[in-house]
Amino acid sequence: MMRTMSKKNRNSILETLKLEKLISAHQVHGINIEHVEMPKEEFLNCDGLMTSHKNWGLLTLHADCQAVIFYDPIHKAIANIHAGWRGQVQNIYRETISKMALTFGTLSQDLIVCISPSLGPQNSEFKNFRTELPEQFWQFQVKPMYFDLWAIAQHQLEACGVLSHHIEIAKIDTYAHPLDFYSYRREKAAGRKEKITGCHGTVIALLTHLM
Numbered sequence: 001m002m003r004t005m006s007k008k009n010r011n012s013i014l015e016t017l018k019l020e021k022l023i024s025a026h027q028v029h030g031i032n033i034e035h036v037e038m039p040k041e042e043f044l045n046c047d048g049l050m051t052s053h054k055n056w057g058l059l060t061l062h063a064d065c066q067a068v069i070f071y072d073p074i075h076k077a078i079a080n081i082h083a084g085w086r087g088q089v090q091n092i093y094r095e096t097i098s099k100m101a102l103t104f105g106t107l108s109q110d111l112i113v114c115i116s117p118s119l120g121p122q123n124s125e126f127k128n129f130r131t132e133l134p135e136q137f138w139q140f141q142v143k144p145m146y147f148d149l150w151a152i153a154q155h156q157l158e159a160c161g162v163l164s165h166h167i168e169i170a171k172i173d174t175y176a177h178p179l180d181f182y183s184y185r186r187e188k189a190a191g192r193k194e195k196i197t198g199c200h201g202t203v204i205a206l207l208t209h210l211m
Helices: 007-017 085-089 093-103 135-140 149-159 184-189
Strands: 021-025 033-035 047-051 056-062 067-072 077-083 112-115 141-143 165-168 198-205
Touching: 007 021, 007 056, 007 085, 007 184, 007 198, 021 047, 033 093, 056 067, 056 077, 056 184, 067 093, 067 149, 067 198, 077 085, 077 093, 077 198, 085 093, 085 149, 093 149, 135 141, 135 149, 149 165
Parallel strands: 021 056, 033 047, 112 165
Antiparallel strands: 047 077, 056 198, 067 077, 067 112
């Protein structure tokens, strides 16, 4: 999946947040998490970025998928990941927490995790769920062929040791709010032939001027 952000929008984020760098990933619906030690603009073939550098913004581009930000207040480290249903099937949350533990010494119980607006359970249809989703996900079916991806995220994060009160899920359905959010599934349901939709940008950074 190739999503890009215009130079104008990137510069706007840099100026508004007073960032030194804004770093993004060429997202591919996988679980590769890159440790950002060098200030290059984009990392290829990964769906997550993590760093402890101050004033470097980590950017995730998304529409119906989740942007998930992780903050370790003890070791002053952050991560930003792109989690679609394919990422959830591969448990990208567990991969991120494991990489942060190895790299920064992060403990899962210290993490604060926030999840962006994303596809909600009333519009998250999987007609082929028996082949696309593992059986342990089937308990999160809210009606025939519709699944609560927010609840799956909560379950997977807690299973990794993240405390329930450290998890904040926006629970705003991108599909259901056309005036506020882009939605690939909504456009597909409307019968549009184009397979490209707009995207949102979620940024996390350790800002020294706010610390």
